[in-house]
Amino acid sequence: MNAENTTDLPKATTYIFVTGGVVSSLGKGITAASMGLLLKKRGLTVKALKLDPYLNVDPGTMNPYQHGEVYVLDDGSETDLDLGHYERYLDQSMTRDNNVTSGQIYHTVISRERRGDYLGGTVQVVPHITEEIKNCIKRLERDESQVDVVIVEIGGTVGDIESLPFLEAIRQIGLECERSDTLYVHVTLVPYLAAAGEMKTKPTQHSVKALLSIGIQPDVLVCRTEKPLPDDIKKKIGLFCNVRGKAVISAVDVETIYEVPLYFRDQKFDDLVCESLGLPQSEPDIEDWREFVGNLKNYQHRVKIAICGKYVELKDAYKSIIEAFAHAGAANDARVDLIWVSSEDIKKNGAEKFLKDTDGLLIPGGFGERGVEGKIDSIRYVRENGIPFLGICLGMQCAVIEFARTVAAIEDAHSYEFYRDLKHPVIHLMADQENVADLGGTMRLGAYPAKLSKDSLALKAYGTQLISERHRHRYEFNNSYRDQLVNAGLKLTGVSPDDSLVEIVEVEDHPWFVGVQYHPELKSRPTRPHPLFRDFVAAAVRNSIKRKSGDASMAFKAENSEKTDNVESA
Numbered sequence: 001m002n003a004e005n006t007t008d009l010p011k012a013t014t015y016i017f018v019t020g021g022v023v024s025s026l027g028k029g030i031t032a033a034s035m036g037l038l039l040k041k042r043g044l045t046v047k048a049l050k051l052d053p054y055l056n057v058d059p060g061t062m063n064p065y066q067h068g069e070v071y072v073l074d075d076g077s078e079t080d081l082d083l084g085h086y087e088r089y090l091d092q093s094m095t096r097d098n099n100v101t102s103g104q105i106y107h108t109v110i111s112r113e114r115r116g117d118y119l120g121g122t123v124q125v126v127p128h129i130t131e132e133i134k135n136c137i138k139r140l141e142r143d144e145s146q147v148d149v150v151i152v153e154i155g156g157t158v159g160d161i162e163s164l165p166f167l168e169a170i171r172q173i174g175l176e177c178e179r180s181d182t183l184y185v186h187v188t189l190v191p192y193l194a195a196a197g198e199m200k201t202k203p204t205q206h207s208v209k210a211l212l213s214i215g216i217q218p219d220v221l222v223c224r225t226e227k228p229l230p231d232d233i234k235k236k237i238g239l240f241c242n243v244r245g246k247a248v249i250s251a252v253d254v255e256t257i258y259e260v261p262l263y264f265r266d267q268k269f270d271d272l273v274c275e276s277l278g279l280p281q282s283e284p285d286i287e288d289w290r291e292f293v294g295n296l297k298n299y300q301h302r303v304k305i306a307i308c309g310k311y312v313e314l315k316d317a318y319k320s321i322i323e324a325f326a327h328a329g330a331a332n333d334a335r336v337d338l339i340w341v342s343s344e345d346i347k348k349n350g351a352e353k354f355l356k357d358t359d360g361l362l363i364p365g366g367f368g369e370r371g372v373e374g375k376i377d378s379i380r381y382v383r384e385n386g387i388p389f390l391g392i393c394l395g396m397q398c399a400v401i402e403f404a405r406t407v408a409a410i411e412d413a414h415s416y417e418f419y420r421d422l423k424h425p426v427i428h429l430m431a432d433q434e435n436v437a438d439l440g441g442t443m444r445l446g447a448y449p450a451k452l453s454k455d456s457l458a459l460k461a462y463g464t465q466l467i468s469e470r471h472r473h474r475y476e477f478n479n480s481y482r483d484q485l486v487n488a489g490l491k492l493t494g495v496s497p498d499d500s501l502v503e504i505v506e507v508e509d510h511p512w513f514v515g516v517q518y519h520p521e522l523k524s525r526p527t528r529p530h531p532l533f534r535d536f537v538a539a540a541v542r543n544s545i546k547r548k549s550g551d552a553s554m555a556f557k558a559e560n561s562e563k564t565d566n567v568e569s570a
């Protein structure tokens, strides 16, 4: 069999195509990831692919308001945030092959055309673009001896102009495969109209019609609803949409997105998938997942952690951070209430107003100068008041600036990202970034190793001296200030193996203060919380217990002044 020939599909691999209808944001990604989890937990090999219809080559150059978080993988690719769901639910690391955009497809086809590869032919959406889409789908099964299921999620909503080539490609794959090797799952909305006291099926019917007009008959309908679908509504939807009643699945709004797989399991959705695709029937072993969801919902402690950033109105910009807190909370028998604070409000009204009743502060990654001074003020407040702190990427850089200004008395310390004529650029441009002109895909991206120092909170958390974490930045700690800052008490507890880059900073005499140049949130998994998030939440729990039994910050200050007195008198 010629693997390059797009019409030859290895028999062993089956495909689940997930499309969406009626409105966006129905949770196609969570649906795909939940199905993947249930199949993987039956011992099947599952791969996932997100096809994004936009023309950007990747979301790396897009504003978070447009696209939400950019999810960076080990291999340095900047991908859609659904890849985060895939990694978290499937508990497996993705690569650049797991996210393909129209921009990439067109780029490949047009580059081929420029090279003359099409031998004078007219290059068209069908067949050239669609063939390339099929190649990207089939690429996933080529590198392993046995891939049982490839789940392909098509971004956008059926009816959009730009997703048409993707839908045409998946229609063709259905035609080229055995009928039982493909399953088309359509995620739709069944709204409840309070005035009529009814669930309305018409939008789903229209959406299925739109899909049929492109030649795709869905096999399964996953219906987002506020309440479970009654049997008569399921029957009605099945009848009008030409889908078997048991293949109409309710996707009710749940308390946490991690319940979705359990909810699907209760409806035997995975049994239906295996039966349709001719896969062996067995019970998925989801005990660890059930336990995790149980821990999420039942907790002994409640902590308040402030997140101070630029896009606080848009939670999708910080998706993985929110999820990492859920994982870390479950591991600490705690519920983490996130308090979103705009860094500009902190600058205007002072940090104390927003932070005095919190148990921890997290400053996330970010770009651009807006709100930076508020972040610096908030770091000073938590450092001086013994409130646990985790700084991520820009958050770590702000912690270095704050420490330089306040403790090391380098008054005008700042980052070269914001001002070019600085006297003290304690954060500066990385050497290999100096001549970079293009914005897309040119940062320090992906997994890099770091070694941790003894007697550090980092080593205590990770429990191992060599770690690997994902990066996405252009600026870094300026080594010219190493001695000055270390002498003032800053601890550089994680560095690149050749000692050239500072990856982690901590401060002395503080309950828990860690800044990292990388993005730990990208590697947190439900049943394997990230060690830094886990320990940060543990510190916040200790702080909240102290806070409730008296003034934690006063106690911290008193303890510290005692220490200083002792040092002075010694």
Ligand code: GLN
Pocket: 364, 365, 366, 367, 368, 392, 393, 394, 395, 417, 472, 473, 474, 475, 476
């Ligand atoms: N803007 C900073 C840099 O490029 C931080 C990036 C980030 O927080 N991801 O270095």
